[in-house]
Amino acid sequence: MQKNIQINQHGELQHLLTIEGLPASMLHHILDTAESFVGVTEREVKKVPLLRGKAIFNLFFEPSTRTRTTFEIAAKRLSADVLNLNISASSQSKGETMLDTVNNLSAMQADMFIVRHSQSGAAHLIARHVAPEIHVINAGDGRHAHPTQALLDMYTIRHYKRDFHELKVAIVGDVMHSRVARSQIHALTTLGVPEVRVIAPRTLLPRGVEKLGVHPYDDMKKGLKDVDVLLMLRLQNERMQGALLPSAQEYFKYYGLTPEKLALARPDAIVMHPGPMNRGLEIDSAVADGPQSVILPQVTFGIAVRMAVMSILAGN
Amino acid sequence: MKIHIGNGRLIDPASATDRVADLFIAAGRIVSIDEKPEGFHANQEIDASGQIVCPGLVDLSVRLREPGFEYRATLESEMQAAVAGGVTSLACPPDTDPPLDEPGLVEMLKHKAKNLNLAHVYPIGAMTQGLLGADLTEMAELRDAGCMAFCHADKPITNTLVMMRAMQYAATFDLSVWLRAQDASLSRIGVAHEGEVATRLGLPGIPTVAETIALSKILMLARDTGARIHLCRISSSEGLEMVREAKREGLPVTCDVSANHVHLSEMDIGFFDSNCHLVPPLRSLRDRDAIRRALAEGVIDAICSDHTPVDDDAKLLPFGESEAGATGLELLLPLVLKWAEDDRIPLVEALARITSRPAGILGIEAGAIAVGKPADLCIYDPEQYWKVEPKSLKSQGKNTPFLGYEVKGKVICTLVDGHIVHRPH
Amino acid sequence: MEMPDTNLLLKNLAEEIRPAMNGNTCIVGIHTGGAWLAEKLHGMLGLKTPPGLLDISFYRDDFGRIGLHPEVKRSEIPFDVDDTDIILVDDVLHTGRTVRAAINELFDYGRPARIRLAVLVDRGGRELPIEPTFCAFRGVLDEEKMIDLVRNDSGLLELKFRSRE
Numbered sequence: 001m002q003k004n005i006q007i008n009q010h011g012e013l014q015h016l017l018t019i020e021g022l023p024a025s026m027l028h029h030i031l032d033t034a035e036s037f038v039g040v041t042e043r044e045v046k047k048v049p050l051l052r053g054k055a056i057f058n059l060f061f062e063p064s065t066r067t068r069t070t071f072e073i074a075a076k077r078l079s080a081d082v083l084n085l086n087i088s089a090s091s092q093s094k095g096e097t098m099l100d101t102v103n104n105l106s107a108m109q110a111d112m113f114i115v116r117h118s119q120s121g122a123a124h125l126i127a128r129h130v131a132p133e134i135h136v137i138n139a140g141d142g143r144h145a146h147p148t149q150a151l152l153d154m155y156t157i158r159h160y161k162r163d164f165h166e167l168k169v170a171i172v173g174d175v176m177h178s179r180v181a182r183s184q185i186h187a188l189t190t191l192g193v194p195e196v197r198v199i200a201p202r203t204l205l206p207r208g209v210e211k212l213g214v215h216p217y218d219d220m221k222k223g224l225k226d227v228d229v230l231l232m233l234r235l236q237n238e239r240m241q242g243a244l245l246p247s248a249q250e251y252f253k254y255y256g257l258t259p260e261k262l263a264l265a266r267p268d269a270i271v272m273h274p275g276p277m278n279r280g281l282e283i284d285s286a287v288a289d290g291p292q293s294v295i296l297p298q299v300t301f302g303i304a305v306r307m308a309v310m311s312i313l314a315g316n
Numbered sequence: 317m318k319i320h321i322g323n324g325r326l327i328d329p330a331s332a333t334d335r336v337a338d339l340f341i342a343a344g345r346i347v348s349i350d351e352k353p354e355g356f357h358a359n360q361e362i363d364a365s366g367q368i369v370c371p372g373l374v375d376l377s378v379r380l381r382e383p384g385f386e387y388r389a390t391l392e393s394e395m396q397a398a399v400a401g402g403v404t405s406l407a408c409p410p411d412t413d414p415p416l417d418e419p420g421l422v423e424m425l426k427h428k429a430k431n432l433n434l435a436h437v438y439p440i441g442a443m444t445q446g447l448l449g450a451d452l453t454e455m456a457e458l459r460d461a462g463c464m465a466f467c468h469a470d471k472p473i474t475n476t477l478v479m480m481r482a483m484q485y486a487a488t489f490d491l492s493v494w495l496r497a498q499d500a501s502l503s504r505i506g507v508a509h510e511g512e513v514a515t516r517l518g519l520p521g522i523p524t525v526a527e528t529i530a531l532s533k534i535l536m537l538a539r540d541t542g543a544r545i546h547l548c549r550i551s552s553s554e555g556l557e558m559v560r561e562a563k564r565e566g567l568p569v570t571c572d573v574s575a576n577h578v579h580l581s582e583m584d585i586g587f588f589d590s591n592c593h594l595v596p597p598l599r600s601l602r603d604r605d606a607i608r609r610a611l612a613e614g615v616i617d618a619i620c621s622d623h624t625p626v627d628d629d630a631k632l633l634p635f636g637e638s639e640a641g642a643t644g645l646e647l648l649l650p651l652v653l654k655w656a657e658d659d660r661i662p663l664v665e666a667l668a669r670i671t672s673r674p675a676g677i678l679g680i681e682a683g684a685i686a687v688g689k690p691a692d693l694c695i696y697d698p699e700q701y702w703k704v705e706p707k708s709l710k711s712q713g714k715n716t717p718f719l720g721y722e723v724k725g726k727v728i729c730t731l732v733d734g735h736i737v738h739r740p741h
Numbered sequence: 742m743e744m745p746d747t748n749l750l751l752k753n754l755a756e757e758i759r760p761a762m763n764g765n766t767c768i769v770g771i772h773t774g775g776a777w778l779a780e781k782l783h784g785m786l787g788l789k790t791p792p793g794l795l796d797i798s799f800y801r802d803d804f805g806r807i808g809l810h811p812e813v814k815r816s817e818i819p820f821d822v823d824d825t826d827i828i829l830v831d832d833v834l835h836t837g838r839t840v841r842a843a844i845n846e847l848f849d850y851g852r853p854a855r856i857r858l859a860v861l862v863d864r865g866g867r868e869l870p871i872e873p874t875f876c877a878f879r880g881v882l883d884e885e886k887m888i889d890l891v892r893n894d895s896g897l898l899e900l901k902f903r904s905r906e
Binding site for chain 3: 029038040045
């Protein structure tokens with residue numbers, strides 16, 4: 001059995017691949033550090049010289065402009081040199097393997113890889129093969145994990161709700177295919193949220209999800225009752241194929257977040273979404289743009305959280 | 317060549333023998349046990365004191381990767397691996413390139429294997445042309461060319477009518493049909509057991525019902541067509557319960573599991589260890605325990621290595637993109653011995669699962685030690701530990717979930733037809 | 742080196758700064774000791790604008806060797822830095838590297854009219870061309886020794902010696 005490689009022999013974070021297995025103290029440390037970076041992003045000069053001279057490679061085997069951009073901004077605000085590589089098109093089609101690509105870039109004195117890949121476990125594989133001085137951040141691997149997204153979600157929850165220990169949190173939507181949901185579940189349970197619910201039709205709930213410490217619901221009305229935080233998931237359009245869902249209309253009717261359904265949650269509940277949103281599919285515009293939505297602050301905090309993760313890793 | 321094997325502990329499951337005895341071999345056959353025959357002068361003396369002498373192992377699933385995948389492994393490398401693991405007879409599935417669906421290909425394979433003078437190779441013919449699941453192969457011709465049975469490897473037969481006809485046709489010639497139970501649509505994108513671990517790691521799952529649905533279809537068709545069925549690599553507790561029931565009912569079915577599944581479960585995937593990407597998938601601990609129980613009861617007849625050499629490039633990929641399979645020929649014996657030790661199974665019982673029982677399923681004369689039988693033998697040191705690592709394996713496939721493990725039981729001599737084919741130092 | 746009473750030093754420092762202030766003077770303390778001093782000085786000098794706080798962790802020059810400080814505090818400058826007359830406060834001036842980092846950080850908030858440096862103790866051992874404008878006590882301290890400002894539960898500040906670990 002392979003060990004958890006994201007913690008080094010001094011108990012420090014070597015890579016950030018998944019939230020699973022990280023202690024609560026480490027998550028809070030990342031969030032605390034992010035708080036200092038939020039201060040930086042509000043200044044005249046939104047940049048600190050911390051990672052001056054470091055080479056950070058955005059290694060995107062799966063296209064994602066948004067995530068890549070947030071990492072790029074975070075790296076630039078730390079004064080690192082950032083290189084973006086969209087690999088799906090170029091080298092993979094020439095028969096070069098993923099590890100060939102990584103070896104090549106390592107030879108160019110990379111200090112950090114930010115990896116996005118359509119296959120679960122890709123970031124682990126890369127982390128196992130890079131030289132010990134290189135750090136890997138998982139920016140989303142298949143259905144497995146998206147730890148920085150979960151951390152920025154936790155930052156947002158902590159910002160608005162202060163304490164995790166009294167909260168009811170509902171994760172709503174395509175849990176089955178969602179790396180965001182898996183990372184959120186690990187983060188929430190680690191930080192001591194007493195009740196985490198997942199809400200989806202049974203075709204989108206993975207088998208044994210309750211073993212992760214969550215309560216599954218297939219009825220949105222029951223699942224949303226009295227929750228403090230709603231974490232909406234993005235529903236990919238291709239889920240309308242493969243007999244997972246009959247239609248967008250029916251999905252919206254039963255699982256789309258409308259003001260009426262939101263009214264079942266606590267009056268001070270906040271609504272979050274990792275973006276990009278499908279308005280009228282998983283979320284109604286009236287909610288997305290409404291007073292309970294904290295979707296835009298999430299984006300702002302996301303930069304600070306990524307700056308925190310990068311600077312903690314680069315220093316270990 | 318006359319050989320005398322002295323002082324070994326002779327274990328022959330076929331005759332329920334377990335005692336110290338001498339063996340005398342001449343002209344490729346066993347000529348005497350205990351008593352030295354009149355005028356016997358051995359050319360070679362083998363002192364087997366403290367060692368176990370058993371029938372050469374019979375392995376029901378070995379991919380030799382020829383023809384078509386010589387970059388993965390060659391016939392020679394894998395045959396060397398076989399005898400290094402004490403395997404003297406092996407059945408190879410038809411998923412070569414091209415598949416074994418024509419008599420010429422089968423004859424060629426048998427011819428090449430024979431020239432190597434190592435283990436006996438028994439091809440299993442393809443049930444359908446090109447393993448495409450549409451048109452039947454010339455099963456009778458293939459039998460005449462040397463096919464011992466017919467199977468579809470890990471390729472699906474989605475059309476139930478084709479499966480029924482293949483069984484009817486095989487039954488016409490009393491040919492045995494080997495099938496792996498896995499519903500194609502329920503397992504299409506899956507790479508791991510649909511359960512706790514796959515959910516945690518975000519790996520597309522293969523549910524247990526993929527096995528049980530396919531199994532019930534196979535068993536119903538077996539009842540209907542009267543075909544002789546061998547069920548390959550059952551992986552779930554529920555599946556084994558169905559096999560148990562079918563056997564109780566008297567259906568002519570036999571069943572095997574892979575040695576990996578006797579020891580491992582989905583938990584061993586850890587953080588995406590692609591060496592644990594196997595077909596069928598490693599299932600839950602409960603399933604693994606059910607496999608062990610069914611082995612002890614005899615519901616499972618045989619343990620095979622399901623030897624599948626995969627090159628490093630095909631394993632150094634994210635779990636879902638990596639190629640399934642593990643090298644196994646050289647691990648079959650130690651893994652069976654470990655099972656026997658763990659579950660306190662008498663050696664004679666345990667060894668039956670890799671000698672006499674699979675020989676019976678394959679319908680060959682091997683797997684037993686008796687006067688007049690071919691001298692296919694395995695002599696191993698039951699106390700010797702060795703480490704599973706790339707350099708200790710003869711197979712060109714170096715990938716196995718057991719890499720780095722210390723295992724017990726080392727083959728020190730293998731004989732095929734009275735010839736020593738493996739004897740390090 | 743004998744150390745006079747900390748409160749006396751603080752009083753002397755305030756008196757030294759007082760005549761040098763103008764209407765545009767603001768005070769900024771370096772986390773942690775400098776920030777405590779800045780708070781005290783702010784009260785003693787009767788400044789209206791609240792003091793600023795700098796945690797220079799993101800500007801340290803030894804990040805490559807020791808990594809990120811485990812507890813980074815958020816820097817807060819509650820006034821517009823542009824054209825402000827800033828008095829930067831730290832407890833002990835040693836190599837000058839902390840002050841260098843603090844000045845750099847200040848410039849990322851804007852372009853101050855002037856920055857002057859006030860320290861309680863200048864212990865010598867400079868590695869950069871940095872000198873305090875206001876200093877309550879000067880003395881040369883052995884390199885093996887450390888001097889820290891500590892704050893007790895009732896908010897009293899005290900300078901303490903210890904040996905380098």
